Amino acid sequence: MADIESLLKEKRRFKPSAEFAKQANWNSRTVAEYRKLAARSPQQFWAKMARENVSWFTRWKKVLDWEPPFARWFVGGKLNVAYNCLDRHLEGEHAWRRNKAAIIWEGEPGDQRVLTYGQLHREVCKFANVLKGLGVKKGDRVALYMPMIPELAIAMLACARIGAPHSIVFGGFSAEALRDRINDAGAVAVVTADGGFRRGKPLPLKLAVDEALKGADSVKHVVVARRCENPVTMQEGRDHWWHELMDAASPNHQAAKLDSEHPLFILYTSGTTGKPKGILHTTGGYLTHATTTAKAIFDLKDDDTYWCTADIGWVTGHSYVVYGILANGATTFMYEGAPTTPGPDRFWDIIERHRITIFYTAPTAIRTFVRLGDEHPKKHDLSSLRLLGTVGEPINPEAWIWYHRLIGGKRCPIVDTWWQTETGGVMITPLPGETETVPGSATRPFPGVDAEVFTQEGKPAKPPDGGFLVLRKPWPGMLRGIWGDPARFREQYWSQYPNIYFAGDGAHRDKRGYFWIMGRIDDVMNVSGHRIGTMEVESALVSHEQVAEAAVVGRPDDITGTALAAFVTPRAGTAAGGAFADELRRHVTREIGAIARPADIRFTDALPKTRSGKIMRRLLRDIASGKETVGDTSTLEDYSVLAKLRESEEA
Numbered sequence: 001m002a003d004i005e006s007l008l009k010e011k012r013r014f015k016p017s018a019e020f021a022k023q024a025n026w027n028s029r030t031v032a033e034y035r036k037l038a039a040r041s042p043q044q045f046w047a048k049m050a051r052e053n054v055s056w057f058t059r060w061k062k063v064l065d066w067e068p069p070f071a072r073w074f075v076g077g078k079l080n081v082a083y084n085c086l087d088r089h090l091e092g093e094h095a096w097r098r099n100k101a102a103i104i105w106e107g108e109p110g111d112q113r114v115l116t117y118g119q120l121h122r123e124v125c126k127f128a129n130v131l132k133g134l135g136v137k138k139g140d141r142v143a144l145y146m147p148m149i150p151e152l153a154i155a156m157l158a159c160a161r162i163g164a165p166h167s168i169v170f171g172g173f174s175a176e177a178l179r180d181r182i183n184d185a186g187a188v189a190v191v192t193a194d195g196g197f198r199r200g201k202p203l204p205l206k207l208a209v210d211e212a213l214k215g216a217d218s219v220k221h222v223v224v225a226r227r228c229e230n231p232v233t234m235q236e237g238r239d240h241w242w243h244e245l246m247d248a249a250s251p252n253h254q255a256a257k258l259d260s261e262h263p264l265f266i267l268y269t270s271g272t273t274g275k276p277k278g279i280l281h282t283t284g285g286y287l288t289h290a291t292t293t294a295k296a297i298f299d300l301k302d303d304d305t306y307w308c309t310a311d312i313g314w315v316t317g318h319s320y321v322v323y324g325i326l327a328n329g330a331t332t333f334m335y336e337g338a339p340t341t342p343g344p345d346r347f348w349d350i351i352e353r354h355r356i357t358i359f360y361t362a363p364t365a366i367r368t369f370v371r372l373g374d375e376h377p378k379k380h381d382l383s384s385l386r387l388l389g390t391v392g393e394p395i396n397p398e399a400w401i402w403y404h405r406l407i408g409g410k411r412c413p414i415v416d417t418w419w420q421t422e423t424g425g426v427m428i429t430p431l432p433g434e435t436e437t438v439p440g441s442a443t444r445p446f447p448g449v450d451a452e453v454f455t456q457e458g459k460p461a462k463p464p465d466g467g468f469l470v471l472r473k474p475w476p477g478m479l480r481g482i483w484g485d486p487a488r489f490r491e492q493y494w495s496q497y498p499n500i501y502f503a504g505d506g507a508h509r510d511k512r513g514y515f516w517i518m519g520r521i522d523d524v525m526n527v528s529g530h531r532i533g534t535m536e537v538e539s540a541l542v543s544h545e546q547v548a549e550a551a552v553v554g555r556p557d558d559i560t561g562t563a564l565a566a567f568v569t570p571r572a573g574t575a576a577g578g579a580f581a582d583e584l585r586r587h588v589t590r591e592i593g594a595i596a597r598p599a600d601i602r603f604t605d606a607l608p609k610t611r612s613g614k615i616m617r618r619l620l621r622d623i624a625s626g627k628e629t630v631g632d633t634s635t636l637e638d639y640s641v642l643a644k645l646r647e648s649e650e651a
């Protein structure tokens with residue numbers, strides 16, 4: 001894997017405008033100064049950030065205690081994450097924020113709610129008292145299985161306030177998945193809702209909780225928020241209505257003074273085995289990382305209305321819908337429902353009506369919008385936007401350019417942010433007032449982050465050679481382990497190279513040192529002895545003006561070892577057939593070279609995706625090689641896509 005070949009050549013460059021650079025929280029001078037400090041001493045840099053961006057009850061004694069692979073940051077320090085997100089905006093020089101919007105929320109049916117910092121603080125204090133009243137103690141785990149409603153943020157912050165680590169399970173997961181996660185964490189309580197609106201219908205969450213709790217004995221209490229008024233059964237003694245408990249709760253609550261390494265949350269993510277991993281994050285380091293990156297990368301200002309479209313059930317929502325944003329005293333916008341309900345322009349309509357200034361979303365969403373057609377964003381006034389971001393997967397340069405032109409009006413910097421559930425916060429990213437961006441590259445590591453591309457032998461790869469993305473030094477937001485499984489923690493992340501974090505992504509650096517993330521290692525194919533990232537072929541396909549989305553996988557081939565199979569979603573109105581397939585093969589040959597020419601091309605109007613929007617390449621590999629689908633398909637968003645793909649024929 002030492003020489004994953006990078007065949008993609010992107011020449012376009014985008015400098016931040018002088019106007020943006022001038023007003024940026026971190027301008028090029030600040031960035032240069034921080035890079036210099038961090039290069040000399042990452043610990044000094046992070047300690048400076050912890051002092052400037054986080055409020056502590058007790059200052060730490062030692063910045064870092066590193067016994068690989070276990071890190072402790074800001075050892076001896078005491079703080080509270082909810083205090084940092086709320087209380088400190090109600091006192092001192094920021095006391096005026098009491099009446100500033102903390103959360104602006106819109107439900108799928110169009111209903112709206114606004115919670116000011118003062119109101120959110122009051123609700124969180126009350127819910128902290130509710131949890132206490134149910135017997136939830138510091139250290140107890142609480143599972144949150146909720147729609148995207150303000151109560152989810154309130155519940156998280158209340159858990160943080162009393163020191164009960166939360167485990168948020170995305171509302172799209174099944175009852176079984178919820179049960180496994182509750183059991184693995186040994187949760188004592190579940191907070192849920194009757195339902196949440198998704199594509200016009202209530203998703204019956206409470207029903208799934210009832211199902212999950214048959215076989216989850218650790219749970220003593222369930223709190224149910226009323227959202228959809230869909231019928232639910234309440235079990236006497238176990239189940240409680242949110243509004244009834246809240247009505248009786250005191251609004252006075254003192255945030256617990258927690259140790260810097262006190263567990264803040266567990267978040268489950270899938271790995272190479274069937275069992276999800278409970279990624280553990282703690283308090284002081286995580287908050288320092290989330291808050292500092294949010295301030296620098298999203299350039300948060302007091303008059304911004306910031307919208308991250310991720311569900312809070314994913315790490316992006318933890319760090320950049322809630323914690324990192326509220327800790328900065330900014331206004332976070334939250335949307336409950338589907339991006340295309342009631343129409344394909346829902347997002348653009350929201351941006352126009354709420355005058356969103358900063359917009360952070362996923363490449364898969366952008367490609368969906370490309371496919372839906374330019375007329376939808378064009379109908380709306382998007383001039384409030386000043387900064388755009390992407391996260392979750394590599395962004396194809398063509399999608400990047402579309403985002404830049406159609407959504408950003410050619411004036412907004414785009415931050416392509418690379419990170420993982422495990423890293424807690426962004427690790428590789430442009431800084432919008434400083435960095436010249438190149439479509440498709442996440443550019444450079446954040447100051448204090450030591451990222452590198454390694455060869456198989458554990459040496460830095462020579463640009464432009466590809467290799468494995470690693471992190472050589474501990475960072476404050478890093479995972480502290482896999483819940484209950486230290487052996488798997490070592491094996492998964494620390495066994496490839498001694499004391500170095502193995503991210504599981506392929507990457508390469510270009511001559512100026514910019515990083516190009518090529519996707520997960522198992523998405524890298526070896527064709528005739530040449531290693532090619534699926535991403536690069538996909539980008540080439542998507543760069544064809546009649547292609548909306550494409551996924552490429554390898555299938556076994558007698559002659560070349562692996563042959564490329566492409567699944568292509570054409571833009572509306574394209575005649576998909578043999579002639580178009582040949583044209584695409586020629587197009588890829590032109591863009592990259594004959595080596596990347598797909599052997600098979602299938603046309604499809606949808607690709608199999610997880611609920612978080614990731615293409616399930618494993619399933620595509622099975623289809624491409626004519627195998628029955630084996631293994632877990634429980635995270636698949638839409639089963640019918642699979643059936644249709646099986647019936648599809650090669651063009």
Ligand code: PRX
Nearest residue numbers: 391392393394416417418419420421517520
């Ligand atoms: O493969 C990388 C991809 O998403 C993986 C992490 O997924 P998850 O833990 O679900 O967290 C997603 C949100 C932080 C990474 O290993 N990934 C994430 N961001 C990018 C990316 N790939 C390329 N470019 C990115 N900006």
